[in-house]
Every structure is written in C-alpha cells, then in structure tokens.
Amino acid sequence: GAVVSQHPSWVICKSGTSVKIECRSLDFQATTMFWYRQFPKQSLMLMATSNEGSKATYEQGVEKDKFLINHASLTLSTLTVTSAHPEDSSFYICSALLGNSPLHFGNGTRLTVT
Amino acid sequence: TQLLEQSPQFLSIQEGENLTVYCNSSSVFSSLQWYRQEPGEGPVLLVTVVTGGEVKKLKRLTFQFGDARKDSSLHITAAQPGDTGLYLCAGENTGNQFYFGTGTSLTVIP
Numbered sequence: 001g002a003v004v005s006q007h008p009s010w011v012i013c014k015s016g017t018s019v020k021i022e023c024r025s026l027d028f029q030a031t032t033m034f035w036y037r038q039f040p041k042q043s044l045m046l047m048a049t050s051n052e053g054s055k056a057t058y059e060q061g062v063e064k065d066k067f068l069i070n071h072a073s074l075t076l077s078t079l080t081v082t083s084a085h086p087e088d089s090s091f092y093i094c095s096a097l098l099g100n101s102p103l104h105f106g107n108g109t110r111l112t113v114t
Numbered sequence: 115t116q117l118l119e120q121s122p123q124f125l126s127i128q129e130g131e132n133l134t135v136y137c138n139s140s141s142v143f144s145s146l147q148w149y150r151q152e153p154g155e156g157p158v159l160l161v162t163v164v165t166g167g168e169v170k171k172l173k174r175l176t177f178q179f180g181d182a183r184k185d186s187s188l189h190i191t192a193a194q195p196g197d198t199g200l201y202l203c204a205g206e207n208t209g210n211q212f213y214f215g216t217g218t219s220l221t222v223i224p
Contacts, residue, residue: 006156032210043120043202043217044157093156095212102147103204103212105156 003027004096006106013084013113020080021109023094029074030096034103035067038091050077084113117141118205118215126221127193135188135218137203144206146179146186151200160188193222 003026013019023033031052036044048069049057056069068080081088089112095103118139127133137146145164149157161170163179163186170177174197176189186203203215 004156034212036214041217041219044204044214046211046213049211091154095156097210102145102159102162105158107156108154110154 004030004094004104004106006094006109008109009107010110011112013111015085015113016083018080018082019084019111020078021092021094021111023077023079023096023106025075025096025098025104028096028098030077030098031074032097033071033077034095034097035069035077035079036093036095038093038108040091044093047079081111084111086113089113118203118213120201120203120215120218122218123216124219124221126223129194129222129224130192133190133193133220135190135201135220136185137187137215138185139205140184141205141207142183144183144208146183146206147204147212148177148186148188149202149204151202157202190220193220195222195224198222 005024005026007022011019033050035047037047038044046059047062050069050071052071052074058064066082071077091108091110093108095105118137121136147162148160151157161177166181166183168179174191178187198221201218204212206212
C-alpha cells in the first residue's frame, strides 16, 4: 500500500530556533499533501494544503510566515517552524492524497520547544 | 474550516458492550472517512463512505453515512480492549481537503 514517511519522529529544539519536518511519499507521487497539527487528546487541525510547484494554501489563523511549507517535488513536502516558541510544541502530521484515494498519513513528528 | 462535531468526546465501557459514535456537521461532504489513532502515531483509515445512506460493515464495526452526506455514525458491537483508541471522522470537501472531527476517545475495559 501507499506509504508516507515523516522525519524526524521526535525533535526537541530551543526557543527561537527553526525546525524542518519532512514528509515523503515513498512509492507514489503526491501532487497534494496536507499538514495537520494535533494537541494532546485533541483532534487533527488542518494547517495547510501543499501543492507541488505552487504556494501552499493556509487555513485561517495559521501564520504562513511562521510555518513555511515547500513542496518542491512530487514526493517531498517540508514544513519549517520558524522562530519556534514553547506554544508551538505539538504533534505535526502530514498526509498525502493519491488520486481519489483517502489520505495516507505519516507517523507524525513530536515537536518540543524548550 | 468546516466543523465536524463528534459525540461523545470520551467513552469508557466494559468489554462486550456495544457503542455508537456520532459525527455531525452542517456541511455536505463528497466523502467521509473514519480513522483510528493510537498515541504517538498517525491515523489509520478504517473506512470511506461516499453515497448518502450508505452502510458499510467491517467485522464488528458498522459505518453509516447520512442521507444528506452531512453526518455519519460508527457502531461497534461487542467491544474488545483492542478497540481502544481515538476515533476520528474526516469529511472531504469538493476541493479535496479533509477536515477532521473533534474526536472520540474510547477505552474498553477488560
């Protein structure tokens, strides 16, 4: 089946630094990837839709200058959390759309900002 | 953002009991998915429903899509401890964007 790989699984960074999270589709090309954020015991909140070769579409309330998304190829989308603060600590999950199939999810990245 | 409300938010039941989780919205979706998520992992797809009124069964799980494609339900028969997890519905809009429900945390006690 379709596999989405996310890296890293865990990351701890200091306040003020930037962190890059990668999302790769391993055995298929994904023109569209999605980035979600999940706080403990809560559901997934869509942050942005990433389209290969074009600018990402951000959901209302998500700062595009803080959460930089780059979808430079059909198999890779990256999310960079810039100038991270403790309140950015969360579980970030990417997913990819394969044709009309349901979403395929990565295993998520646990970000802790100290 | 299209809001999907799930109820109940938390559910703790004894092994062998039945339960139903509801997913409601004021928006119409082209499809609706149900996922189960374990702590620290990404959601795992259980089922996709597309047609209004559609009913799908997956072993002890029964999924129903509302006639108007705005709501859905998940019924589990004879729950087992292995069913414990966070259950999420997700609606797909016409722009192929997926919005998740508020989630239902299920605990099945042996």
